Amino acid sequence: EVQLVESGGGLVKPGGSLRLSCAASGFTFSSYSMNWVRQAPGKGLEWVSSISSSSSYIYYADSVKGRFTISRDNAKNSLYLQMNSLRAEDTAVYYCASGSYNDYWGQGTLVTVSS
């Protein structure tokens, strides 16, 4: 059974940093691209970032470029999102999702940016 389990969310002050993790199991993690997608409270889905299977290709939404860094460790079946210079508008549930078509999604982790 495919499982994606996010962790690392929490309350952080504006300008602060947070590192999200996504632990994958039930599939060959190293063969799949991975994505972060977020959802602000009561709002729709917003793509954040994607990374190819070997980390050769990395893409970011304009809204997070220069502040967020996606990475992965295929030996640990894990995906990460380092978030710096956080803003109130980054408040959202952050989901990791697998594959080019977001085949599977985690349960999400809530990030709240507030003073």
Added chain:
Amino acid sequence: NFMLTQPHSVSESPGKTVTISCTRSSGSIASNYVQWYQQRPGSSPTTVIYEDNQRPSGVPDRFSGSIDSSSNSASLTISGLKTEDEADYYCQSYDSSNQVFGGGTKLTVL
């Protein structure tokens, strides 16, 4: 850059058929595959259609997807509506290597 526009909400009765549209603002809808995701209240999204019209295993054949180049839009059709289909539905495609999501459509089955 392009946008995907969906109706804010649709409603229909159990047993009926509903279609949710997703219109691409520029460029051809056929240029990149369209996916559809279902998000029930309080749950994570799940994929119901990928590559325009493909159903993942486990998704009932009541769900179907299509694209229409004349209207530059994609559609998700759900037939034989059940109350469990009540959810938010999002279309998604690619702009080069960036993902683009539609704003979402709230389906009410009443």
